[in-house]
Amino acid sequence: MTALLEVRDLQAHYVSFGGERVVKAVEGVSFTLEEGETLGVVGESGCGKTTTCQAIVNLLPPPGRIVGGSIAFAGEELTRKSQREMRHIRGAQIAMILQDPMASLNPLFSIYRQVSEPAYYHRALRGRGLRERVRELLNAVRIPSPAMRMREYPHQMSGGMRQRIVGAIALAGGPRLIIADEPTTNLDVTIQAQYLDLLKELQDKTGVAIIFITHNLGIVARMCDKLAVMYAGKIVEAGTVRELFNAPRHPYTKALLGSMPKLGSKEKLLAIPGHPPDLATLPPGCAFHPRCPEALPTCATAEPPEIQVIGSWSARCWRAEPQEISATDATTDSAKDIHAAAAVGD
Amino acid sequence: MAFVTEQTRAALAGSAPILAGLRRRWLRLAAGLPVVPLAILIPFVLIAVFANVVAPYDPTEPIPGAKLFEPPFWADGANPAALLGTDFQGRDILSRLIYGARVSLIVGVMGTIVAGGVGTTLGIMAGYLGGWVDQVIMRITDAWLALPALVFAIFLATMVGPSMWNIIIILGAVYWTRYARVIRGEVLSLREREYVKLAEIAGASSARVILRHVLPNVLNSAMVLASLTIGVVIIAEASLSFLGVGVPPPEPAWGSMLADGRSMLMVGDWWLTVLPGLCIMMVVLATQLMGDWLRVRLDPQLRNL
Amino acid sequence: MTQFIIRRTFYALISLFILSVTIFAIVRLTGDPVTMLAEPGARAEDLDRLRAEWGLDRSWPVQYLTFAKNVFTGDLGKSFNYQMPVSTLYFQRLPASLQLALAATFISFIIGIPAGLISAVKVNSAWDNAGKVVALFGLAVPGFWLGLVMILIFSVWLGWLPTSGQGGILHLIMPSVALGWYFAASLLRLTRSSMLEVMRSEYIKLARLKGLPGYVVIAVHAFKNALIPVLTLAGINLVVMINAGVIIEVIFAWPGIGRLLYEGIFQRDFPLVQGVVIQAGIMIVLINLTIDILYAYIDPRIRLAK
Numbered sequence: 001m002t003a004l005l006e007v008r009d010l011q012a013h014y015v016s017f018g019g020e021r022v023v024k025a026v027e028g029v030s031f032t033l034e035e036g037e038t039l040g041v042v043g044e045s046g047c048g049k050t051t052t053c054q055a056i057v058n059l060l061p062p063p064g065r066i067v068g069g070s071i072a073f074a075g076e077e078l079t080r081k082s083q084r085e086m087r088h089i090r091g092a093q094i095a096m097i098l099q100d101p102m103a104s105l106n107p108l109f110s111i112y113r114q115v116s117e118p119a120y121y122h123r124a125l126r127g128r129g130l131r132e133r134v135r136e137l138l139n140a141v142r143i144p145s146p147a148m149r150m151r152e153y154p155h156q157m158s159g160g161m162r163q164r165i166v167g168a169i170a171l172a173g174g175p176r177l178i179i180a181d182e183p184t185t186n187l188d189v190t191i192q193a194q195y196l197d198l199l200k201e202l203q204d205k206t207g208v209a210i211i212f213i214t215h216n217l218g219i220v221a222r223m224c225d226k227l228a229v230m231y232a233g234k235i236v237e238a239g240t241v242r243e244l245f246n247a248p249r250h251p252y253t254k255a256l257l258g259s260m261p262k263l264g265s266k267e268k269l270l271a272i273p274g275h276p277p278d279l280a281t282l283p284p285g286c287a288f289h290p291r292c293p294e295a296l297p298t299c300a301t302a303e304p305p306e307i308q309v310i311g312s313w314s315a316r317c318w319r320a321e322p323q324e325i326s327a328t329d330a331t332t333d334s335a336k337d338i339h340a341a342a343a344v345g346d
Numbered sequence: 347m348a349f350v351t352e353q354t355r356a357a358l359a360g361s362a363p364i365l366a367g368l369r370r371r372w373l374r375l376a377a378g379l380p381v382v383p384l385a386i387l388i389p390f391v392l393i394a395v396f397a398n399v400v401a402p403y404d405p406t407e408p409i410p411g412a413k414l415f416e417p418p419f420w421a422d423g424a425n426p427a428a429l430l431g432t433d434f435q436g437r438d439i440l441s442r443l444i445y446g447a448r449v450s451l452i453v454g455v456m457g458t459i460v461a462g463g464v465g466t467t468l469g470i471m472a473g474y475l476g477g478w479v480d481q482v483i484m485r486i487t488d489a490w491l492a493l494p495a496l497v498f499a500i501f502l503a504t505m506v507g508p509s510m511w512n513i514i515i516i517l518g519a520v521y522w523t524r525y526a527r528v529i530r531g532e533v534l535s536l537r538e539r540e541y542v543k544l545a546e547i548a549g550a551s552s553a554r555v556i557l558r559h560v561l562p563n564v565l566n567s568a569m570v571l572a573s574l575t576i577g578v579v580i581i582a583e584a585s586l587s588f589l590g591v592g593v594p595p596p597e598p599a600w601g602s603m604l605a606d607g608r609s610m611l612m613v614g615d616w617w618l619t620v621l622p623g624l625c626i627m628m629v630v631l632a633t634q635l636m637g638d639w640l641r642v643r644l645d646p647q648l649r650n651l
Numbered sequence: 652m653t654q655f656i657i658r659r660t661f662y663a664l665i666s667l668f669i670l671s672v673t674i675f676a677i678v679r680l681t682g683d684p685v686t687m688l689a690e691p692g693a694r695a696e697d698l699d700r701l702r703a704e705w706g707l708d709r710s711w712p713v714q715y716l717t718f719a720k721n722v723f724t725g726d727l728g729k730s731f732n733y734q735m736p737v738s739t740l741y742f743q744r745l746p747a748s749l750q751l752a753l754a755a756t757f758i759s760f761i762i763g764i765p766a767g768l769i770s771a772v773k774v775n776s777a778w779d780n781a782g783k784v785v786a787l788f789g790l791a792v793p794g795f796w797l798g799l800v801m802i803l804i805f806s807v808w809l810g811w812l813p814t815s816g817q818g819g820i821l822h823l824i825m826p827s828v829a830l831g832w833y834f835a836a837s838l839l840r841l842t843r844s845s846m847l848e849v850m851r852s853e854y855i856k857l858a859r860l861k862g863l864p865g866y867v868v869i870a871v872h873a874f875k876n877a878l879i880p881v882l883t884l885a886g887i888n889l890v891v892m893i894n895a896g897v898i899i900e901v902i903f904a905w906p907g908i909g910r911l912l913y914e915g916i917f918q919r920d921f922p923l924v925q926g927v928v929i930q931a932g933i934m935i936v937l938i939n940l941t942i943d944i945l946y947a948y949i950d951p952r953i954r955l956a957k
Contacts, residue, residue: 061861081867091862098860103853108875108950169861243846349787479661488662489669493928494895494934497912499676501928504916505681585898588795591916608799608902612814616803631791638787 002075003054004176004209006031010069012048024277025051025064027233029213032312033226035176038210040224040241042294048233049213053179053299057094060085064302069240074176086310092122095170099181101163101187103156111165111247115325137168140202158189164198171202179211184219189232194222217256221245224303229253231286232277239313249315251294286318294319371501383635386628394447401431401441406596410438415610418617434606439618442598443625450598452512454580460518461579464527470564472526474535474556484530487523488513490590495520495578496585505592510593513586517579525571527542532564566644572639577630584626652947659679663940670932674925675718679711727926729759732918737926740911744895747817748907750902751830752892754823756885758831759838764881766835767842767929771877774847782839789836798829802902815904825880830896834888845877852876877950883942890938894931 012026015244026048033039041049054060056071058078068330071078073093078086090096098104105114115134119125125133138146141164154162163183183337184192203210212223220227220241225247226237229252231343237250248254255272276290277283287319289299298318307320347510393400402410409428417424418431419440425432430439490498502516508526536542542559550558586592595602600622607618685698685707694781702708716945721727727737748956762785772781805825813822849855850873858872900909908927915923 057860059856087862087864089862090860096857096860098853098857100853104857106854106858106872106876108871117858117863119865121861121867166857169857173862421740430863485662485665486669486673487675488931489666489936492666492670493932494891494935494940496895496897497928497931500897500912501924502677504921504924505677542878577791584793585795589901589913589916604796604799605855611799611803612807614803614807619796619799620803623793625797626796627792630793631787634787 002072002175003032004035004037004074006072007031007056008069008070008072009054009193010052010071011067012051012060012064013067014064016063021280024233024282025279026055029230029233029235030069030071031226031228031235031238033177033209033211036203036207036209037222037226038212040212040214040220040227041230042214042220042227043230044272046276046279048183048279049230052213052230053096053181053213056091056179057096058083059089059090075340081321088122091118091173091175093173093175094177094179095173095175097163097166097170097178097183099157099182101166102279104166105162107154109153110150111152111154111157114154115150115165115168116173118169122173133172133253134168137172138165140171140205141165141168141198145170160187162185163191163195167195167199167202171206171208173209177211177214178211181213182215185215199223212344217245228243229256233279234287234316236288236317237315239309239311243313245307249309249313249316249320250288251292251319252288253315255291349420357359367507369377369610378522379641380635383632383639387636390447390625390629390632391451393444397445397448401438401444401641403436403438403441405442405445405598408432408447409438409486412436412438415615417615430621433603433618434610439595439603440619442603443621446603447599447625447629449510449593449597450580450583450626452519453510453583453593454512454633455519457521457579457583458572458575460514461521461575462525462568464518465522466529466564466568468522469526469529470556471534473530474552476535480530483526484644487526487646490520491523491527496582499582500589500591502587508594510597513592517582518519518583519573521579524575528567528571529564532567533560536563538561547548570637570641570644573633573640575635577637580626580633590596655947656944657942659943662918663936668935670936671719671722671929672715673713674929674932677713695862698772722929728922730915730920730923730926732920732923733915737923738930740923741908741927741930742952744770744908744911746907747905748893748896748900748909750817751823751826751905751907754827755834755892755896756889759835759888760781760826760885762831763838764842767839767881768846768869768874768884770843771850772840777841782843786836786843789833790841792832794829794832796901797832798825800900801825801829815902817906821925822860822903826899826905830892830899831900834892837888837942838881842881845880846873846896849873849877855921869934879946883946884940884943887935890931890935894927894934 008030010026010029011024012023015021016023020162031039036311041052043049050067051060051064054064055066056073058066058081060066066079067081071324078089081089081328082211084182105111112131112134115137116125116130119133119137121128123133123242132276134150135146138150143149143161143164149157154165157165163186168182183199184195187195196219197284199210202208212219212224214220224241227241228235229244229250230236231252237244237253239247244253245257248257252272259272272291277287277290284297285301286292292299296318302318304316304318304320306314306316308314308322309320310323313323367563409432412425412428412432414432414434414436414485416428416432416436419426419429421431428440430443433442433493434440459465468483468487472480491499499520500514502519503513506516536559545555545559583592583599584601584604587599588605590605592601592604593599603622604619607622608617652660685702704847707714712951725738727741732739733740749849766782766785770779773779788944801812802814802825805812806870811892812825816822855868855873858868863872895909896907897912898906899910901903904910912924914920929931
């Protein structure tokens with residue numbers, strides 16, 4: 001069976017000043033997502049998380065371009081599709097939830113209009129069928145009295161409601177994958193938790209796969225099956241949430257886990273000393289070595305290879321080593337503890 | 347750039363330390379001087395400055411012995427003494443065009459300086475002092491902006507009576523409002539910056555904060571606005587002169603030359619109107635291009651002005 | 652929304668007050684108004700009589716109140732030349748100016764909005780550069796000169812169009828292009844920048860992510876939002892064109908308000924000039940207010956605000 005989404009060696013660059021400056025926002029990213037699975041993508045600002053997702057739907061802002069790699073969605077290669085062909089994927093197969101609920105809705109159009117569009121264009125619903133569908137969707141995202149609310153305008157809704165409406169829009173075309181780009185960063189703490197529960201519930205109902213972009217490892221622990229940690233345009237460590245939370249191999253993953261805020265906390269991950277590097281002028285060797293507490297002399301000169309730790313678990317670090325098979329079972333219990341800790345956090 | 351994410355933008359912004367960025371900006375400023383507008387402006391400025399040297403005749407007196415409406419050199423029966431022919435009083439068109447450049451540029455530059463000076467000062471006062479000062483200045487700005495610039499200028503010129511310096515002051519009075527509004531907005535956002543707040547907390551006097559922190563920062567915007575205003579002021583002066591309330595005769599102004607030549611248009615003597623118009627167009631085009639260039643270099647945020 | 656309208660009306664009244672004070676002050680600061688307000692060549696005793704008649708011998712506040720009362724009741728003074736109230740003259744000329752301004756608005760729309768739209772959608776392309784050139788020339792080529800050049804080409808040389816006067820549609824072509832030219836450029840610039848700003852917004856990003864057809868994203872989602880400032884400008888432009896088309900009306904002998912103003916200047920008919928200026932100011936303040944209120948109806952954020 002083919003995976004729902006298979007990204008191989010994706011490279012996306014922003015070339016500006018006539019080629020003088022090349023920002024390698026995504027440089028050789030690979031991951032696989034199965035139907036109904038949830039992948040968390042974490043990393044600091046500017047590590048290429050958002051660019052990766054924009055590349056998947058082929059909507060990189062200019063001057064961004066996909067310069068290499070492949071994106072296979074349900075066996076179909078997306079990088080070779082035209083914008084016209086991609087239109088039938090976006091909204092219908094792959095939907096996206098953006099960061100800012102206040103800005104994501106068009107102020108001049110009614111909620112009905114905005115929620116109904118994907119269903120109108122992708123599922124050819126009209127008239128009563130369309131209205132019924134919008135009502136169902138609004139019901140599903142717990143908008144009270146949807147028949148009345150759908151005639152209203154975005155400014156009449158609270159932030160939490162608007163983000164739920166954005167969720168309804170994402171579901172409207174019946175997608176198989178939703179990419180949620182930090183969907184809760186602009187929400188209040190209690191509303192964050194409610195929203196996450198809602199997403200989880202909708203996922204259980206519809207079987208949609210989710211890619212969750214976030215700063216917040218608490219959200220990952222609560223929502224995701226798999227985790228990819230990005231740094232400077234690369235995935236530095238990937239594996240199941242359980243594996244990575246329990247025994248992270250990459251020093252950056254360790255640092256992130258060490259600075260993990262509680263779920264709902266507003267503070268960002270700033271506890272790691274130093275700043276992420278400028279993607280146009282990356283340091284030689286491992287991009288993380290200037291900030292790495294465990295850096296070896298080789299780290300400054302040679303780029304670490306991707307080490308397969310075990311199964312789908314991999315890390316790009318000179319210190320990482322393949323793991324003995326017997327050790328895995330022992331880690332299971334402590335991973336559960338972390339889940340529990342995250343749940344207590346809210 | 348349509349939807350660059352916050353992350354990418356942060357990565358771009360965080361890349362260069364501010365000082366290096368400033369230096370690079372000025373280097374690039376010097377490296378990419380705009381060729382086209384300078385190639386137009388420099389000759390015009392030189393001609394204006396050295397009008398008395400360049401011009402073959404006194405622009406206000408008829409050429410002795412010349413007839414009225416002599417045709418230019420390319421037409422039959424041209425008078426070799428008057429290259430571009432003569433006007434309805436037998437004055438040399440070429441000399442009048444040359445001196446006209448002086449009038450146009452003086453009014454354009456001085457009018458802009460008056461407008462910019464008054465507008466920037468009032469804009470800083472409104473934005474920095476706030477309260478009733480702000481209210482009074484901004485309400486006046488709003489009200490004055492309501493009058494179409496040309497109508498307001500005509501009214502003032504009719505009241506005050508024509509002279510070149512009056513026109514400068516009048517155009518300054520008409521156009522300062524645009525500066526006041528933009529500069530006030532800039533100052534309001536500057537006041538939110540940390541270093542301005544710190545200076546205030548540290549007990550620096552208002553005058554000191556304005557001179558050290560506010561003024562240098564709004565100067566960029568004022569410069570960009572000024573480069574874009576010059577052309578507008580030049581056209582306004584030409585319009586007033588055309589209507590007979592601008593620079594008074596016999597001073598040569600391109601606007602009044604246009605008006606004088608209008609009657610001859612019907613008989614096909616097009617150069618009397620086309621030439622001064624072309625001069626206006628070239629100068630304004632060049633100042634606009636300079637302005638666009640400055641705007642891109644100094645302050646990309648002002649691109650929508 | 653009622654509150655919004657009340658606030659805007661209040662601002663409009665303040666603007667009118669400031670305008671009236673400005674004009675009143677300018678007239679009195681720049682010389683003895685009697686010499687301006689009296690017919691040229693009046694004798695000294697006539698001047699004194701006029702001074703008493705207009706209350707110019709009284710204190711400034713009293714004078715201002717009289718002036719404001721007159722303006723408020725629509726009395727803008729009497730033209731020497733026509734021996735008629737200025738407001739009557741103004742409204743006699745209004746239809747001609749309105750006709751010209753509407754035609755010029757039409758011209759500026761069909762050039763400015765599509766060109767601005769294409770420039771924004773195809774940003775940094777050849778289309779965009781062409782748009783930039785049009786915008787540049789719109790600002791740099793004075794409309795009155797364009798008008799004269801058109802007369803030269805289409806009337807004098809080709810003999811296709813009438814040189815001047817009001818009449819059929821042919822009479823309208825050149826003056827409306829000359830007048831609308833500058834405004835087309837300003838509409839182009841605003842349409843472009845407004846579209847670009849909207850296209851950068853999150854909701855347009857989401858509209859694309861929904862998989863809507865490109866024309867729906869641009870023509871429906873983006874354009875509707877981008878149009879608000881453009882229509883505002885167009886409304887203001889219309890009133891400016893009605894009142895400030897002086898030179899174009901002079902060149903084409905168009906019997907509108909601009910030409911009335913020119914006659915006022917030419918014949919030193921001071922009350923006429925002052926009256927037209929005041930009337931122009933009032934109209935613009937009122938149209939600004941109207942646009943603000945229309946905004947409230949178009950934009951649900953204001954319409955539905957409590």
